[in-house]
Amino acid sequence: MPPKGLAILIGAGPTSGAGIARVLTSPSNGNLALAILSRKPDNLNKVAEGVQSSTSNPVIGFPSDTTPEKLSKAFADMRSHPSFKNLKLKVAVFHVKNSSRKPFLEETHVDFMNSLNTYVGDAMTFAQEAVKRMFEDSGKTPLADGGEKKGTIIITGTLGVMRTNTNFAAYGASRSGARSLA
Known part of the structure; x- marks a missing residue:
């Protein structure tokens, strides 16, 4: 049975992403064809190969981080990929891990804002590209x-x-921002 459409997944780690x-x-x-995006080529290839072994639908990896330039390029590459010809985008999943952890008084403005930019700003860019x-x-x-x-x-x-623990100020703020965005 041919795929019903296309799904895009960014954040394809070897466990939950897979x-x-x-x-x-x-x-x-x-029953969707799948474009997988990941900044780590090893994870990308492992997940793509593992998933491809259990489906007849196309599963294609696109190396990309979450920056607007790389996301734009990845979406353009997907648009022109022959495996996805005539498939409508049905599902787009932003599943990017955030591992920011440090004591609050050691947090810097730059690191805090980088976390917000990556996990909220880049989620917005991903959502805009998908729309x-x-x-x-x-x-x-x-x-x-x-x-x-x-x-x-x-x-x-x-x-x-919903509730951030000690040492997770940037993590909690960025995940809450992404939830509000969603």
Whole structure:
């Protein structure tokens, strides 16, 4: 059975990222072709190969970090990739790990703001790229006016979104910001 559409996953670590990828590509669940983005080529290749072994749908890796320039390039590369020809973007998942941990009085403004930029600002860029692609694929007419459903954007989070522990100021602030963005 051919894939129903395209999914994009950024943050394809070998554990939870791989699990998300398997669900998205599984014929009994998402049945989607998958573009995987990761800043670590080893993780990217491992996850892509592992998922590809359990599905007939295309699973293609695109090395990328979360910066606007790299995300824009990755979305352009996906748009022109022959494996995804005529597939509409149905699901986009921002699943980027944030491991910022240090005592509050050792936190610097620069490091704190870098965390916000990466985990909130770059999530916004990812979501914007996904929306542009969804509009390109399915038009801009709203559902209320008879347009088709465009797709789903997911920004994953953790309990740290709701309640941050000691040494996790930047982590908590950035995860809360990403939740608010979502």
